[in-house]
Amino acid sequence: MNIRRLFLISIPYLWLLALFLVPFLIVMKISLSDLAIAIPPYTPTLSLSDGWQGIKGFWAALDIENYIFLTEDNLYWKAYLSSFKIALVSTALTLLVGYPIAYGMANASPEWRPTLMMLVILPFWTSFLIRVYAWMGILSKQGFLNQFLLWSGIIDDPLVILNTNTAVYIGIVYTYVPFMILPIYATLEKMDASLIEAAIDLGCSRLKAFWLVTIPLSKSGIIAGCFLVFIPALGEFVIPSLLGGSRTLMIGKVLWEEFFSNRDWPVASAVAVILLLLLVIPIILFQRNEQKQREAEQ
Amino acid sequence: MRSKWGSVVVPDQAIGGFMQQDDTSNEFSPWNDPTQTPLIEFKGVTKRFGEFTAIDNIDLKIYEKEFFALLGPSGCGKTTLMRMLAGFESSTAGVITLEGQDVAPLPPNKRAVNMMFQSYALFPHLTVAENIAFGLKRSDMPKSEIAGRVDEMLALVQLSTFAARKPHQISGGQRQRVALARSLAKAPKLLLLDEPLGALDKKLRQETQFELMDIQEKTGTTFVIVTHDQEEAMTVASRVAVMNHGQLIQVNTPDRIYETPNSTYVADFIGEVNLIKGKVTPLNDDIVEIHWAEGEQPLAGRSSETLAKGNDVTFAIRPEKVAISKERPDKAANMVQGEIIDIAYLGNLSTYYVKISTGQTIKAQAANNRRISRRSYTWEDPVWLSWTDTAGIVLTR
Numbered sequence: 001m002n003i004r005r006l007f008l009i010s011i012p013y014l015w016l017l018a019l020f021l022v023p024f025l026i027v028m029k030i031s032l033s034d035l036a037i038a039i040p041p042y043t044p045t046l047s048l049s050d051g052w053q054g055i056k057g058f059w060a061a062l063d064i065e066n067y068i069f070l071t072e073d074n075l076y077w078k079a080y081l082s083s084f085k086i087a088l089v090s091t092a093l094t095l096l097v098g099y100p101i102a103y104g105m106a107n108a109s110p111e112w113r114p115t116l117m118m119l120v121i122l123p124f125w126t127s128f129l130i131r132v133y134a135w136m137g138i139l140s141k142q143g144f145l146n147q148f149l150l151w152s153g154i155i156d157d158p159l160v161i162l163n164t165n166t167a168v169y170i171g172i173v174y175t176y177v178p179f180m181i182l183p184i185y186a187t188l189e190k191m192d193a194s195l196i197e198a199a200i201d202l203g204c205s206r207l208k209a210f211w212l213v214t215i216p217l218s219k220s221g222i223i224a225g226c227f228l229v230f231i232p233a234l235g236e237f238v239i240p241s242l243l244g245g246s247r248t249l250m251i252g253k254v255l256w257e258e259f260f261s262n263r264d265w266p267v268a269s270a271v272a273v274i275l276l277l278l279l280v281i282p283i284i285l286f287q288r289n290e291q292k293q294r295e296a297e298q
Numbered sequence: 299m300r301s302k303w304g305s306v307v308v309p310d311q312a313i314g315g316f317m318q319q320d321d322t323s324n325e326f327s328p329w330n331d332p333t334q335t336p337l338i339e340f341k342g343v344t345k346r347f348g349e350f351t352a353i354d355n356i357d358l359k360i361y362e363k364e365f366f367a368l369l370g371p372s373g374c375g376k377t378t379l380m381r382m383l384a385g386f387e388s389s390t391a392g393v394i395t396l397e398g399q400d401v402a403p404l405p406p407n408k409r410a411v412n413m414m415f416q417s418y419a420l421f422p423h424l425t426v427a428e429n430i431a432f433g434l435k436r437s438d439m440p441k442s443e444i445a446g447r448v449d450e451m452l453a454l455v456q457l458s459t460f461a462a463r464k465p466h467q468i469s470g471g472q473r474q475r476v477a478l479a480r481s482l483a484k485a486p487k488l489l490l491l492d493e494p495l496g497a498l499d500k501k502l503r504q505e506t507q508f509e510l511m512d513i514q515e516k517t518g519t520t521f522v523i524v525t526h527d528q529e530e531a532m533t534v535a536s537r538v539a540v541m542n543h544g545q546l547i548q549v550n551t552p553d554r555i556y557e558t559p560n561s562t563y564v565a566d567f568i569g570e571v572n573l574i575k576g577k578v579t580p581l582n583d584d585i586v587e588i589h590w591a592e593g594e595q596p597l598a599g600r601s602s603e604t605l606a607k608g609n610d611v612t613f614a615i616r617p618e619k620v621a622i623s624k625e626r627p628d629k630a631a632n633m634v635q636g637e638i639i640d641i642a643y644l645g646n647l648s649t650y651y652v653k654i655s656t657g658q659t660i661k662a663q664a665a666n667n668r669r670i671s672r673r674s675y676t677w678e679d680p681v682w683l684s685w686t687d688t689a690g691i692v693l694t695r
């Protein structure tokens with residue numbers, strides 16, 4: 001019995017160990033190494049053929065100078081800060097777009113709900129990269145949006161949207177809105193409709209009832225949705241590099257450039273480790289929210 | 299004021315717990331007083347949902363301080379009627395007035411009407427006290443008075459020690475009382491209760507019925523309760539409206555509804571009844587004879603209606619008004635002979651199913667005032683059933 005339980009529990013732990021902890025430790029180790037013109041492009045590398053002396057030398061060669069470098073060049077903290085800002089703004093925008101959609105779905109007649117749910121999930125059936133490229137076609141100077149606006153006479157000169165932060169926001173909102181909709185929809189859908197009637201009966205206007213009852217009761221869904229958008233948006237790389245301009249500064253992009261353009265694996269690894277540590281905070285908050293909600297439901 | 303509730307349980311009721319009002323002169327009966335103006339009046343009210351007619355041309359007056367029950371099977375329109383009073387549905391035709399004012403232009407949040415929901419609809423994110431204060435905060439009551447009013451309501455439903463709990467931390471019965479306190483907090487002119495006791499178990503339901511009556515009397519609020527449970531309606535209400543297919547079949551006090559139903563539908567819906575079809579011959583005064591089977595003595599009964607000879611009627615008699623005996627009764631207005639085919643033992647009562655010569659089964663009920671082993675009758679015993687000429691009622695529809 002106990003062995004069976006131990007076995008069952010050990011599977012997810014082994015999974016995490018192999019696919020998260022070991023890679024993380026490797027990245028961690030690289031971040032403590034020095035740049036070298038070699039394959040792989042860093043030193044020291046651990047070779048067990050030198051025996052005990054080799055291991056000792058390996059440890060002695062590790063240092064935190066890459067982390068110190070991150071604090072010296074203001075590119076990095078600016079990139080972190082800018083990513084944080086972009087992630088925050090796009091999470092707020094996603095909430096503004098996603099909440100009404102979730103609300104509409106939850107209030108649709110039951111036979112429509114599976115269809116609406118399908119429509120929300122449908123974009124996932126095509127490649128993410130293709131969808132982002134499609135936005136380039138829409139937002140570019142000669143793109144569909146500008147052509148339509150020019151044709152309808154709303155504007156006289158084409159708008160410059162592509163390669164700006166606006167395009168990044170549009171891309172992030174578009175990509176992550178299902179992650180906002182689904183948890184909010186889940187909380188709204190199981191809400192008792194008579195609660196709103198009760199609030200109105202007790203003297204609330206419809207709007208006030210929404211504010212005092214619907215919003216607080218969907219709070220856990222809002223929080224879950226915000227974290228599900230904020231966490232990946234913070235490290236987002238594809239959207240800013242395809243839709244953003246040269247002035248869009250995001251840590252994911254810096255990381256990519258450090259790895260592939262600069263070939264400075266140790267600094268890139270240091271950037272990645274810091275990013276992970278920064279993400280741990282919202283992830284812990286997210287977990288706590290989930291836990292609290294589970295406890296409230298019992 | 300309402301008359302005192304009688305404390306005598308009518309001994310031979312098919313429905314347990316049924317209480318009867320005193321027949322004293324100071325009885326609460328504004329519906330019999332033409333000088334009284336009703337609190338609520340329905341005038342030719344109809345409600346249609348597409349092709350379906352939920353409420354069919356209803357006229358109804360409900361008076362202040364009444365405890366009015368809307369009783370009927372599911373889908374009879376009772377909930378729609380209540381939701382129209384609350385303002386959640388509007389009428390297709392006709393007028394509803396509250397204190398003489400047409401309520402149609404008033405949205406639900408502007409009506410002096412509150413509702414206690416079937417699911418209680420307590421706000422799960424607010425404490426018991428905050429739930430009760432919810433309506434008060436939306437009213438023009440000064441902030442300083444709200445806490446006092448909340449305490450008063452908590453005391454009324456005996457939940458003062460639970461003020462800080464969330465709804466999921468209290469029991470079902472307590473939740474029901476919080477819902478009641480919340481809907482009464484704004485002192486509405488009219489309180490609507492949608493199946494208020496439906497979620498409680500039987501024992502708790504019976505206790506709560508009396509509590510509800512007590513609170514209604516204390517606060518002097520007019521209550522309209524929707525229920526499908528006839529026992530509940532009979533226990534709590536000053537008047538009961540029996541509904542079917544969107545129409546009011548009969549509106550009267552519980553005892554009148556039980557004793558003098560106006561139709562076979564009401565007679566059958568409320569309690570148990572024996573229904574015997576036949577043709578009528580009027581005799582002197584209001585006594586009529588009902589010819590119900592070839593070669594059988596006609597049944598004697600009373601009817602307040604003037605009936606023509608040969609009219610089709612249904613004779614309705616409650617099982618507890620049918621006496622059962624081994625010997626032929628000396629003098630009884632009506633008697634039939636039969637054989638016991640079944641006995642339903644209910645503890646305090648037994649219902650005897652007696653098959654008579656025509657093949658019909660008549661139910662007779664008797665109190666079990668002796669231990670079951672010493673019961674006088676058993677299966678397949680030949681017995682006589684008898685009743686007086688005033689025991690039954692002649693129904694024409």
